[in-house]
Amino acid sequence: EDKVVQSPLSLVVHEGDTVTLNCSYEVTNFRSLLWYKQEKKAPTFLFMLTSSGIEKKSGRLSSILDKKELFSILNITATQTGDSAVYLCGSGGGADGLTFGKGTHLIIQP
């Protein structure tokens, strides 16, 4: 059975701090790992990582995949209150969908 584990499960930091969210995976026939952000409604896509060692970047967010050690990290620099959300990591091998971790609940305090 595919397994995705995220840590920490919750995190409270102050505005301006840098955070690192972790995701490890054990997936049969691994293809990619995806990060999503969920605020009050549906998860929204952040990154898809397929190749090891290549950083994906979007503004203050960046992510990288290590296929040897089977993990990924999501970094957020200069955090803002709008970054407060649940961050979900998911992985899978094909058309049977993604297996998600339990998410990291991130709270940014002003």
Added chain:
Amino acid sequence: DTAVSQTPKYLVTQMGNDKSIKCEQNLGHDTMYWYKQDSKKFLKIMFSYNNKELIINETVPNRFSPKSPDKAHLNLHINSLELGDSAVYFCASSPPTSGRAPRLYFGPGTRLTVT
């Protein structure tokens, strides 16, 4: 404009009832899914449906059944609702994977409350 839509957004019903949630996508995707999210935000796949092939998560009770009238629709029917079915149900769709994991496009969710 809505890519993946679900109805209703909220559903409150009593134990033992039968209910359906509808999902439609206008993205032209071939694969659709149902996910259940519990109160702790854990998102778990229930079904995926691709070209009439249904893949079922073995932990899903057989009271839950997906029905797909066509490629753009995947409805979820639930029989004999139980308290533990209370959750947010997300429909999603994905384009062809091209050798990668599917990128999911989620609907807005349906919050089901069973009393």
